[in-house]
Amino acid sequence: MELDIFRYILLAFLILCAVYTCIGKGLLRSIIVYMSYSLIMSIVYLLLESPDLSITEAAVGAGVTTILFFVTLKKIHVIDAEEKIEDENPDAQIDMTGKQEKLPDVNPKHRRLVGKIFTASGILICSAIITVLIYTVSFLPRFGDPNNPVNDEVSERYIESGLEETGAVNIVTGMILDYRAFDTFGESCVLFIAVCAVMIMLRSDKQDDKEKENNNDRFYEPKNDLILQKAAKILVPVLFMFGIYVILNGHLSPGGGFSGGALMGAGLILYTSAFGFSKTERFFTMKTFRIVTCSALTFYCVAKSYSFYTGANHIESIIPLGTPGAILSSGLILPLNICVGLVVACTMYAFYSLFRKGGF
Amino acid sequence: MSFVQNFPFFSIIIAMFSGIISSVLPAKAARRLCTAMITAVVIMSGCLLIFTVRTGESFNYMMGHFPAPWGNEIRAGVLEAAMALFFSVIMLFSIISGLGQIKEEIESTKQSLYFVMVNLLLSSLLALIYTNDIFTAYVFVEINTIAACGLIMVRQNGHAIVAAVRYMVMSLIGSGMLLLGIILMYDLTGQLLIEYIRDEVEILAASGQYTVPLTVSIALMGIGLSIKSALFPFSTWVPDAYGYSITPSASILSSLVSKGYIFLLLKIIIRMIGFDVIKDTKITVIFFVYGVLGMIIGSVNAIRETEIRRMVAFSSIAQIGYIYMGFGLGVEAGIIASVFHILSHAATKSLLFISSSALIKVSGDSKKFKDLRGSGRRNVLAGVTFTVGSLSMVGIPLLSGFVSKLLFAEASFRSDTLTMVITLFALAVSTLLNVIYFLRTVITIYMPQDSCPLSGSGVLTKAKNPPVFAAVCVALIALNLFLGMMSEPIVNLIKSGLSMFG
Numbered sequence: 001m002e003l004d005i006f007r008y009i010l011l012a013f014l015i016l017c018a019v020y021t022c023i024g025k026g027l028l029r030s031i032i033v034y035m036s037y038s039l040i041m042s043i044v045y046l047l048l049e050s051p052d053l054s055i056t057e058a059a060v061g062a063g064v065t066t067i068l069f070f071v072t073l074k075k076i077h078v079i080d081a082e083e084k085i086e087d088e089n090p091d092a093q094i095d096m097t098g099k100q101e102k103l104p105d106v107n108p109k110h111r112r113l114v115g116k117i118f119t120a121s122g123i124l125i126c127s128a129i130i131t132v133l134i135y136t137v138s139f140l141p142r143f144g145d146p147n148n149p150v151n152d153e154v155s156e157r158y159i160e161s162g163l164e165e166t167g168a169v170n171i172v173t174g175m176i177l178d179y180r181a182f183d184t185f186g187e188s189c190v191l192f193i194a195v196c197a198v199m200i201m202l203r204s205d206k207q208d209d210k211e212k213e214n215n216n217d218r219f220y221e222p223k224n225d226l227i228l229q230k231a232a233k234i235l236v237p238v239l240f241m242f243g244i245y246v247i248l249n250g251h252l253s254p255g256g257g258f259s260g261g262a263l264m265g266a267g268l269i270l271y272t273s274a275f276g277f278s279k280t281e282r283f284f285t286m287k288t289f290r291i292v293t294c295s296a297l298t299f300y301c302v303a304k305s306y307s308f309y310t311g312a313n314h315i316e317s318i319i320p321l322g323t324p325g326a327i328l329s330s331g332l333i334l335p336l337n338i339c340v341g342l343v344v345a346c347t348m349y350a351f352y353s354l355f356r357k358g359g360f
Numbered sequence: 361m362s363f364v365q366n367f368p369f370f371s372i373i374i375a376m377f378s379g380i381i382s383s384v385l386p387a388k389a390a391r392r393l394c395t396a397m398i399t400a401v402v403i404m405s406g407c408l409l410i411f412t413v414r415t416g417e418s419f420n421y422m423m424g425h426f427p428a429p430w431g432n433e434i435r436a437g438v439l440e441a442a443m444a445l446f447f448s449v450i451m452l453f454s455i456i457s458g459l460g461q462i463k464e465e466i467e468s469t470k471q472s473l474y475f476v477m478v479n480l481l482l483s484s485l486l487a488l489i490y491t492n493d494i495f496t497a498y499v500f501v502e503i504n505t506i507a508a509c510g511l512i513m514v515r516q517n518g519h520a521i522v523a524a525v526r527y528m529v530m531s532l533i534g535s536g537m538l539l540l541g542i543i544l545m546y547d548l549t550g551q552l553l554i555e556y557i558r559d560e561v562e563i564l565a566a567s568g569q570y571t572v573p574l575t576v577s578i579a580l581m582g583i584g585l586s587i588k589s590a591l592f593p594f595s596t597w598v599p600d601a602y603g604y605s606i607t608p609s610a611s612i613l614s615s616l617v618s619k620g621y622i623f624l625l626l627k628i629i630i631r632m633i634g635f636d637v638i639k640d641t642k643i644t645v646i647f648f649v650y651g652v653l654g655m656i657i658g659s660v661n662a663i664r665e666t667e668i669r670r671m672v673a674f675s676s677i678a679q680i681g682y683i684y685m686g687f688g689l690g691v692e693a694g695i696i697a698s699v700f701h702i703l704s705h706a707a708t709k710s711l712l713f714i715s716s717s718a719l720i721k722v723s724g725d726s727k728k729f730k731d732l733r734g735s736g737r738r739n740v741l742a743g744v745t746f747t748v749g750s751l752s753m754v755g756i757p758l759l760s761g762f763v764s765k766l767l768f769a770e771a772s773f774r775s776d777t778l779t780m781v782i783t784l785f786a787l788a789v790s791t792l793l794n795v796i797y798f799l800r801t802v803i804t805i806y807m808p809q810d811s812c813p814l815s816g817s818g819v820l821t822k823a824k825n826p827p828v829f830a831a832v833c834v835a836l837i838a839l840n841l842f843l844g845m846m847s848e849p850i851v852n853l854i855k856s857g858l859s860m861f862g
Contacts, residue, residue, distance in 0.1 A: 133540075136576040140547055149550040149560065154429050165426070182423045182432040186487070186499035189376060189480060193503055196383060196476045197510040201521075205469040290384050297380045305373050311425035312369065313361055 007047060014040050027078055031069045038062040051254035052172050055246065059262035064348050067269055071355045167321035167330030168251035176256070177333045177340075181304055188340055191347045192297060198351060204358035225274070232274035239267035247341035251330045257340025264341065265348025272352065284349070293346050296339040303332055364411040365419055367404040368436045368490045371444065374400060375483030379476050387471035391459065394475045398452045398482065405445035412438045413853070418860040420492060428492070429553045435492040439699070439857025443489050443623060446703055449839075450615050450710050451482055457714050457832040458608030465606055466514055474514050481507035481612065485620045494542055494632065495552045497624055501538065501588070505531045508617050511609035512601050523600035530587055530597045537584030544577035554632045565637045575641045581628055582643050589621040591647075591684050592654025595677045599665075602673035603727075607717035610669070614676045614713065615706035622683055622702060629687065630695070630862045639690050648688025648779065652786045654681025659793035667727040668720065671797060672712050675753065678790060679705045682768065685783065691774040692858070697767035699854050704752075704760035704843055711836040712749040718742035718829065719805060729804050736805035741825050743805055745833040750798035752840050755791055760843035765791065767851070 017037035024030045038061030045054040141148040158175055166174035176184045243264035250256030272280045310317045322329030378397040382390040412418065418437025420428065427433075455478060466474055480503055487500040508531070513524035546552060548570050549560035564570055587594040602610045629638050638644060658678030665671040679701070686698030722738040723731045736743025752759035765787060772783035825833075843850065 132576065136544070136573050139570060139572040140544075141570075149548055150546065152550040154550060157430055178424070179426050179431050180495075183493075183496050183499050185376075186496065186503065189379070189483075190499065190502045190506065192380065192383075193476065193480050193506050193510070196473050197506050197513075200470055200473050200477075200510055200514055203470070205467060294380060294384045298377070301373065301377050301380060307425065308369060308373075308423050309366065311431075312366070312422045317425065 003047070007044075010040055010044055010047075014044070027073055031066060031073070034069075035062050035066040038065070050172075052170075052256060052259060055255050055259035056262060059259060059266055060348075063266045064262060064269065064351070067266075067273075068351055068355055071352065075355065163324055166333065167324050168333050169324055170251055170253060170256070172254075173251045173256045173333060173337070174330070177336050178331075181336070182308070184340070185300060185304055188297060188300060188343050191343060192293060195293075195347050195350050195354075198354050202354045202358050228274045232270050236267050236271045236274075239263055239270065243267060243341070243345070247337055248327065248334070250337040250341075251333045252325065252327070257337040258344055260337075261341035261344025262348060264345035265352075268345065268349040269352045272349075277353070277357070289346050289350055292342055296342040300336060300339045303336065307332060362411065364407055365421060365436075367408045368434055368440070368444070368486070369421060369423070371401045371404050371448075372434075372483050372486045372490065375479050375486060379479035379483060382472050382475045382479055385472055387468060387475075390472035390475040391462075394478055395452070395456060397479060398448055398455065401448040401482065401486070402445065402452060405441055405448055408436060409438065409441040409445050412436065412441050412860075413856075416856075429551055429556045432496055433492045433553060434487075434490040436490055437857060437860035438853060439861045440489050442853060442857060443702075444486055446706065447485055447489070447616055447619070448482065450706050451478075451485075451612060453832045453836060454608045454611040454615075454710055454714070457829050458606065458611075459828070460826065461606050461717070462608060467516070470514065474510070477507045477510035477514070478612070481511070481617070485616060488620045488624050492554050493552055494545070494554055494557065494628075497627075498535075498539060498542055501535055501621070501624070504617060504620060505535060505588075508613055511613060512605040514609065515604070515606050517604075519600065519604040523597070523604050526597040527601045530594060534584045534587035534594075537580045537587070539584075541577045541580030541582075541584060544573055544580065548573055548577065554627065557632050558634060561633055561637060565634075565640070578628075578633060578638065578641050579643055582625065582647070585621050585625040585628075586647070586650070586684065589618040589625070590677060590680050592650050592657060592677060592681055595654065595658070595680070598677055599661075599670045599673040602676060602713075603667065603670040607713055610673075611710040611713035614673070615710040618676075618680060619702050619706055622680075622698075626687075626695070626699070627861075630858070635692075635695075635862075644688045644690045646688075647684045648690075648782075651681045651683070651685030651688050652782060654678060655685065655786050655790040656681075656793070659790055659797065663793060663797045665797075666729055668716050668729065668732060668801065669713075669727050671801065672709070672716060675712075675794070675797070676705075676709060678794075679709070679753075682764070682790075685786070686768060686771065689768075689771050689775045689779060689783065691771055693767070693771035693774050695858065696851060696854050697764060697771045699858070700767055700843075700847070700851060701764040703850075704764045704840075707760060707836060707839045707843060708749050708752045711745060711833075711840065712753070714829075714836070715742045715745035715749065715833065718825070719746060729801070732801075732805055733807045734805070736802075739825065741830055741833055745837060746805065747802050748837050748840060750802050752844070754794045754798050758841065758844045760840050760847075763844055763847040 014037065017033050017040065021030045021034045021037060024033060038057060041061065042054045042057040045051075045057055141150075158171055158179065162171040162174045162179075163169060166178040168174035168178070243260045243262075245260075246255035246263060247257060247260030250260065268280070268284070307317060307319075309315075317331075319331045321331050324330070328334065374397055378393050382393060385393065418435055418440070420433055420435045422428070423432035423434060425431070462471060462474060484500040484504040484507065488497055488504070491497045491500070505528070509524050509528045512527055513521050542552075545557060548564065549557050551557045551560055561574070564574060590598045602614050605613065629635060655678050658674050658676075658681060662671045662674035662678065665674055683698045683701050683705070686694040686701065688694070718739050719732055719735040719742050720727050722742075723735045726732070736746070748759070752761040755762045755765045769784060769787055772780040775783070
């Protein structure tokens with residue numbers, strides 16, 4: 001009963017945060033509220049008994065995404081510009097370069113009217129969609145009812161014979177990396193192609209561009225911040241250990257490649273922001289990134305192709321499942337988890353460094 | 361189990377694999393790998409088509425050691441194989457005719473990344489065609505979205521980046537709605553495999569349970585996919601995205617990406633929900649209304665346009681309208697007409713984009729109509745190709761556009777009277793509008809060129825068509841004629857494909 005009240009409070013906060021993120025003045029505040037939204041969401045996931053999702057949400061939603069937003073805002077000087085403009089003129093428009101926007105010569109009254117109509121119709125459409133969705137939810141099967149359509153032969157087999165068929169104690173990992181491994185391969189490729197798209201957009205390849213970015217970077221980022229460095233010295237090893245633990249135990253306990261990789265990525269980002277790129281580049285460069293990502297995905301592709309091919313053609317797979325519960329068990333799941341973890345960690349770090357200075 | 365049955369899986373996986381390793385290859389190797397991979401997919405899809413036509417039935421292919429509904433599954437029949445063959449052929453033509461432009465306009469260090477996008481885009485299209493699992497479809501829709509954004513913004517100028525951002529925002533709204541629809545459907549049926557959802561939906565529809573959420577779920581999926589495939593009110597991103605990206609990207613986006621989503625929608629309509637249930641929800645009426653509106657408004661916008669590329673882009677909106685109108689007729693003949701129009705439009709639109717870029721090139725890189733005067737004489741082959749494409753769009757007999765218009769008109773006779781009248785009227789108006797803007801363009805490119813100077817700084821040049829470009833033009837014209845003249849066997853193929861598909 002007390003837990004129920006707690007849940008309602010959390011959900012109320014969730015809605016408040018979501019609304020504030022949309023309408024709040026100032027991007028910086030919106031981002032911080034958005035971060036707390038993600039944290040609440042991860043607690044909600046935990047209360048719904050899906051710890052795998054909760055770890056991922058906390059690491060990706062609250063951690064990495066927020067940092068990426070910050071880096072971007074800093075890079076385009078919105079944070080400084082916002083402070084300045086708030087002092088001078090609270091209504092002024094901020095554009096991406098921090099300068100006053102030059103508007104085409106249109107009647108200002110006309111412009112304001114169009115803007116108002118636009119806002120009004122936006123609010124109208126959104127509230128219509130929200131009403132329809134809430135109305136729909138009231139017709140859905142009751143949450144947690146054992147007679148729901150989702151509790152059918154599919155989930156029954158996952159729960160009852162998942163351990164025996166995949167060798168994974170953590171059924172969720174067994175599902176995503178064995179029963180539905182094709183989807184997960186697709187998801188890893190989503191991350192990979194996202195990094196490639198960001199590279200097309202942001203990577204600076206010309207030599208003088210690179211130097212300019214490097215100089216800029218040193219100019220705007222804090223150098224040798226003592227508090228940050230001391231904190232990072234304690235936190236980074238812990239983050240790495242925890243990340244590696246989550247990845248390696250993906251088939252035994254909550255977590256797996258995605259969550260563990262996100263944790264390790266967050267560790268790398270923290271290390272870089274405390275000690276600068278020169279320290280990180282001793283062990284992690286563009287080349288490392290390319291080799292690690294490419295070989296991890298290649299291994300995933302080859303391993304899964306083998307298993308798909310043998311499965312579809314009814315050939316017995318030669319990969320042993322091992323004893324459930326041991327660290328070396330459940331066939332391909334452990335190596336696949338390591339691959340996914342490497343891809344995710346590299347991707348997170350690559351996003352950070354591409355956003356911050358357009359390369360490694 | 362025959363070895364050929366592995367081909368759908370092979371073609372998806374080699375496309376993904378070459379996407380992954382392209383990222384570490386130098387540009388030249390990535391280019392070669394890409395063309396080799398697409399050729400391999402073309403050959404495999406051809407074999408698969410022959411195989412499925414011979415056996416006369418579709419087959420399911422287990423992805424892994426677990427049978428459906430526990431594991432992933434793909435399914436291939438005549439329609440899927442034909443689509444895969446057609447899509448990969450158009451992809452091959454678009455890429456090899458645009459290799460020159462890719463080399464010139466993309467930074468040399470980023471060319472291999474472009475091929476990563478192309479390879480993964482092809483893999484996602486193939487997966488959308490073959491998949492028998494709605495969640496797998498969603499995962500590949502994500503890949504498709506990001507790859508399409510990459511294709512637009514690879515030309516690093518302001519216009520292209522703004523177009524990519526617009527595309528991304530609209531497309532992500534579409535993905536979100538699709539995902540919500542899939543979640544609702546899972547909540548109601550407890551299944552993700554398409555055929556198993558069908559069984560559950562039939563039970564639900566018969567018993568009248570959960571009518572509201574079922575309708576909302578279908579509506580969300582329908583609207584989500586129509587945003588992504590640029591149905592009329594959601595098509596504001598089209599002219600920029602197609603108009604300002606490089607030619608191979610524009611031709612892939614307009615002839616393949618939007619068609620991939622439409623094919624997924626077709627799969628949802630026919631195989632997942634069942635056409636009868638869809639008709640009961642009245643969502644076909646919405647498709648019909650917006651399809652007709654799109655046909656007319658897209659053409660009107662095209663008439664007002666002053667740049668050739670954007671005009672061709674607006675004409676895409678009109679053609680997408682045709683396809684949705686076919687879905688909206690609510691009869692099987694309408695679906696057949698729509699599927700034929702997917703093929704016909706893909707063949708014609710890629711031809712128009714490829715030939716118009718050659719015309720632009722000989723007019724001092726200006727897209728404005730007034731600078732294009734006489735360009736059909738400066739580059740004879742491109743001029744002829746563009747003319748053929750325009751005539752096909754207008755609907756001149758012997759060309760593919762005529763057959764699809766005929767099929768739409770025939771299909772409308774099987775619908776009720778009001779629908780029939782509206783369809784025939786819309787077809788007539790749209791044809792008239794097509795005549796105005798396409799024939800105006802054709803006349804423009806053959807007009808004697810003015811003595812007045814060009815608006816830009818470019819100079820008029822004589823064309824030197826590389827042999828690859830010439831071959832692609834001839835092949836596309838031949839494809840168009842083939843679709844126009846041999847429509848009988850193709851329509852029969854689509855018919856038998858659809859009967860296996862459902």
